[in-house]
Amino acid sequence: MNDQDQKQLGKTLWNIADQLRGAMNADDFRDYMLSFLFLRYLSDNYETAAKKELGKDYPEWQELPAPGAKQDGSRMLPPLLAWYANNPDDITAFEKQMRRKVHYVIQPPHLWNSIANLARTQSGELLNTLQAGFKYIENESFESTFNGLFSEINLGSDKLGRKYEDRNTTLCRIIAEIAKGLAEFSSSIDALGDAYEYLIGQFAAGSGKKAGEFYTPQQISDILSAIVTLDSQEPA
Structure with missing residues (x-):
């Protein structure tokens, strides 16, 4: 991701935050925004590994057998949800391999693409x-x-x-806009860091604090370090 894309990503996310946070103060909304951003990173990292693991068996988005289903993805079944539904006897072995290779497991309904799909369709289960x-x-x-x-x-x-119902509607709106804004940008760990840095600075300025008061939480820093370290190792 070049410098121009980095700046554009940061501006896109900040504009979304500025438009959607409403009466919520910057500190509170920051936590939601950054958590969803991190979920997207974990999910994309996981799905990339799953696609490599399953190879030709990794499915495409599948149209749901429901009235009004569309081809634009708004009423579609995400790939891993489809694979789990069609291969129940292979799930345990697959997750064991994923823990060995990517070092963590995220259930298909909890992946960012699945969550974003619920948000786009205004699902009451989001x-x-x-x-x-x-x-x-x-x-x-x-x-x-x-x-x-x-x-x-x-x-x-x-x-x-x-x-x-009100909380669900609010989250649908926030997540749908974040997903739309992120769609054209990289989900790499560097892009995540760039977005974090930009948003931390903007949230700090918006709340009248110094950017240094908004360091990435140590919990997330430790997790990122662990993932990067593990990813550099060969599976046992």
């Missing part, structure tokens, strides 16, 4: 799915390394809405 996904990633995905990863965001907060 919030429940996101809560279940964060819990799984923290507790079961990567031994104890992901514990507390998403502890800074409260999906049940009244700042998202007083009722479940």
Whole structure:
């Protein structure tokens, strides 16, 4: 990603944040924005490895057998969801291989593409799915390394809405816009770092603080270091 793309990515994400945070203060919205950004990185890294592992058996997006299904992806079944549905007897062996090679597992409904698809279709199950996904990633995905990863965001907060339906609608809008804004940009670890750096500076300025007060949380720094280190090693 060149310098121009880095700047454009940062500006795109900041514009989304500025438009969508409403009455929520910058500190609170920052936690949601950066958590979703990190989920996207983990998901893309995982799906790239899954595609390599499954080879020709990795499916394309599949049209759902539902009235009004469209070819633009808005009513489509993401690849790993389709593979899990069609290969239930092979899931355990596949996840064992993924833990050995990419060092963590994310269930298909919790991957960024699946979450973004729920957001685009305004699914009433988005919030429940996101809560279940964060819990799984923290507790079961990567031994104890992901514990507390998403502890800074409260999906049940009244700042998202007083009722479940209101919070779900707010999250659908936020995630759909983030997914749309990120679609044309790289999901590499360098791009993630660039986006973090830009957003931290913008959120700091917006809240009247110095950028140094918004360092990337140590939890995320440690996880990124662990992933990079493990990815450089050959599987046992």
